[in-house]
Amino acid sequence: MIENSYSYSAYADMKDSLFDVKLKSCGHIFAKNGRRIKRPSGRDDWLLFYVAKGTEHFNLGDGINAPEGSFVFFKPSEPQEHVYNGEQTAEFYYIHFTAPKGFALFGFESSRIYKTTPSLEINEMFEDIIKELQAKDCCYEKICIAKFFNIVCLLERMTQSARRKPKKHADEILAIIQMMNKEYGANHTLSDYAEMARMSKFYFIRAFKEITGSSPLEYRAKIRLKKAAELLSSSNMTVGEITSHIGFNSQNYFCDAFKKHYGLSPTEYRNKQ
Structure with missing residues (x-):
C-alpha cells in the first residue's frame, strides 16, 4: 500500500546486461507524512532503496530508522514494510533490477540498513538513470547499467570508509x-x-x-x-x-x-x- 506521495520514474525494456544484472525501473519519490509501503511477500525482483532526504522507518526486527544517506537492498520475495512519519516532504530513490540465481548482492546483505553520509553525487546519478530510461537513446541500456554499478561502488566505498574511520564532527x-x-x-x-x-x-x-x-x-x-x-x-x-x-x-x-x-x-x- 502506497499513500501520501508523488514520484516520477522510468521503466526499461533492456536487452543488455552486465554480469546478468538488468534494470527494470528507477524513480524519485517525494513522500509526505504517513506514506507507507507494505509488501508482505515482497516483489519478484531486487530493490535498492536510497534515502535522499528525511528519515524512513523500516519494520526490520524491532524497527530501524534510516536517516539521510541510508540505503537498503531487498531480494525477491523478501517482505518490505516501511513508513515515513516526518513533517517535511522526504525524498527517496529506488531501482528495481533482476539478477541471476545465487546473486551475491555486491557483498551487501539484504534487509539491512546501511548508513552513510548524504551524497548529492549519488542523487545526481539516480537522476541520470531516470533521464536515460525516459529518453531511451542509443546505448541507454549500457549507460544505465554502468551508472547503477557506479552507484553501488560509491555506496560500498562510503560504507567501508565509515567503518574504518568515523569522520570527526x-x-x-x-x-x-x-x-x-x-x-x-x-x-x-x-x-x-x-x-x-x-x-x-x-x-x-x-x-x-x-x-x-x-x-x-x-x-x-x-x-x-x-x-x-x-x-x-x-x-x-x-x-x-x-x-x-x-x-x-x-x-x-x-x-x-x-x-x-x-x-x-x-x-x-x-x-x-
Whole structure:
C-alpha cells in the first residue's frame, strides 16, 4: 500500500546486461507524512532503496530508522514494510533490477540498513538513470547499467570508509546538511553555519568538504538547483518566483547556474517535462 506521495520514474525494456544484472525501473519519490509501503511477500525482483532526504522507518526486527544517506537492498520475495512519519516532504530513490540465481548482492546483505553520509553525487546519478530510461537513446541500456554499478561502488566505498574511520564532527555536519535541505531559501553565511556547528569558520569549511566533497555554499547551491528543477516540473511558479523562493538574489545568476548544472535554461527544462 502506497499513500501520501508523488514520484516520477522510468521503466526499461533492456536487452543488455552486465554480469546478468538488468534494470527494470528507477524513480524519485517525494513522500509526505504517513506514506507507507507494505509488501508482505515482497516483489519478484531486487530493490535498492536510497534515502535522499528525511528519515524512513523500516519494520526490520524491532524497527530501524534510516536517516539521510541510508540505503537498503531487498531480494525477491523478501517482505518490505516501511513508513515515513516526518513533517517535511522526504525524498527517496529506488531501482528495481533482476539478477541471476545465487546473486551475491555486491557483498551487501539484504534487509539491512546501511548508513552513510548524504551524497548529492549519488542523487545526481539516480537522476541520470531516470533521464536515460525516459529518453531511451542509443546505448541507454549500457549507460544505465554502468551508472547503477557506479552507484553501488560509491555506496560500498562510503560504507567501508565509515567503518574504518568515523569522520570527526560528522554529526554536526549532518545537522547542517539537514538544515540546508529544510531551509534551502535562507541565505545563511559561512559564519552562521560554523556557529551553528560550534566550530571555527575555517575548520567548519574544511570538515564539511572532507565529509561531502563540496564546500558548504556549493552544496547548498546544488540543493537549491535541485529544488528549482522540482518546482519547474511540478508547479506553476514563474522563473522569477522560483528564483526568490530558493534564495537566489538575481534571476540572471540563477538562470546561468541552472543552465550550467542541467545543460538547459529553466524555461527549456520546464518545456521538456
